[in-house]
Amino acid sequence: MREPVDLRRRRILAVVESRGATRVSDLAAELAVSVVTIRRDVEELAREGSLRRGHGIARPMLPETEQTAQPADPPLDGGPVAVVVPERHAYLYEMLHGARATFEEAGIRIGLHIAPPAAGAEQPIVERALADGARGLLIAPRWRSRATEEADYAWLAGLSVPTVLMERRPRAGSALHAVDTVCTDHWYGVHLALDHLTGLGHRGVVLAARDDSPTARALRSAFAGIAAAHPGIDRWAVALSSASAVPDPDAAAAGQAVDLPSLLAELGATAALLHGDVDALMLVQKLRDSGVRVPEDCSAIAYDDVVAGLGSTPLTAVSPPKAEIGRAAAELLLRRLERGASSGPARRMEVMPDLKVRGSTQRVAPPLPSEAEAN
Missing domain, CATH: 3.40.50.2300 (Response regulator)
Incomplete structure (x- = not known):
């Protein structure tokens, strides 16, 4: 049975008043509750003026000289x-x-x-x-x-x-x-995105990703591994999302951003995973300028979810916590x-991470019947 909050806080005060400065972690162990719980109790008791607190430590209100000396009291107060x-x-x-x-x-x-x-x-x-x-x-x-x-x-x-x-x-x-x-867990984030797209019937997917951060490198590696082994994907490619999204954007041989509309058409892909949010919003705009509608012609998922939901079509996004x-x-x-x-x-x-489903993904439209089928 959980101990009432008031009783636990009285026990904290009794320990601190009898021993002097006491570690929060020691109080947590003695009272069999979490450090976070004790820290909140100490904070509230300090707010009430019942004790003083430092980093990781609770001190009585009486001057330290009036307390029993505690050689092991930790000097935890310090800089930032x-x-x-x-x-x-x-x-x-x-x-x-x-x-x-x-x-x-x-x-x-x-x-x-x-x-x-x-x-x-x-x-x-x-x-x-x-x-x-x-x-x-x-x-x-x-x-x-x-x-x-x-x-x-x-x-x-x-x-x-x-x-x-x-x-x-x-x-x-x-x-x-x-x-x-x-x-x-970026592998899981890519898995969420591809599982969502394949569940909507997409079999051709492009990753347009940055290549200038640990996150970008993790996404590229995860996408290649998952797409190659996924039974629901038979066409995939990895491309650069922005010409400046490379380790040295000022180098003479800086990257070439993907022509996403052409790549989608060449691959016969109907979906794209786009890293990060700003590049995703810009690529979606380029798709529309090229006559590729999102999500009618191409479902799009952003990766980061910082501003993905602010587009004229809010983007479905993998959202790291x-x-x-x-x-x-x-x-x-x-x-x-x-x-x-x-x-x-x-x-x-x-x-x-989790997946925030918005308005930029939809089920693949069934193919139009051929003239022979129509007749």
Whole structure:
């Protein structure tokens, strides 16, 4: 039977008043409830003026000198948590909102740092944040190419503070393999999209995707594997969604964006999965300008769902759980800060996306009867 909230909070006060400063994690273990529950109780008790709270710790209202000395009391109050995300990246900014709410609930200030698009931009930003007293790091490096990704492995793995990677999954066996990570299961996102399209009778599908991020590379790999093995798909292709969606858009040999109407016609495809949202909206407009109607002639699914629903035809979209990933990443970092950077094995979490069905997909129209059939 669950203990009443008022009784649990009285027990928290009794423990803190008798022992002095007490870890939230110790209270949770002693009272047999979750850390999140105890954290909320402590926050409410602090709001009432019954105790004081710091990061991961509850303290009595009486001065510390009047309490029984507790040599093991942890010095958990400290500087902010550094959060590093790429410049102009709405997808990751939504994750930031989820992380911020979790840190605020724990009474921790965050220091937000925006990394410019230059390769290696994150390292000096992180080094400055740590020099200024950051006690933990939540980071989503841009990683336009595999080379820039692997160039960051060594210095990230050598950081002296707890670190969690957000929406990034380092190469297996790399120096970052044992660092905490929280990611969308992008394989499952592609599976949702293709399962929806094949369920509507589409047998030819094109992926028009970016090629300048870990998410883009994961989508391309997942699409090729699923489409090649799917019994409901007999025609498929992968193309570039935008000429600038490549690791080095300023290079002389920058990518060539797909002529999607021509590719669909050449392949005999009736559906497209488009990454990311802005490219998807622009490609849908190009289809319409070419006389290809969405969804009548081509069903379209966007991948990201940041602005996909705002088009003149709202786009069906795979929607990664962006705020939830931010919250989960923040919780992982809080766990490290409360229990120590080396407390237990690293965690590699995957969170499932879902599919938001809107107006851009429909069942394949049956073929018109031939003249002989009509007669």
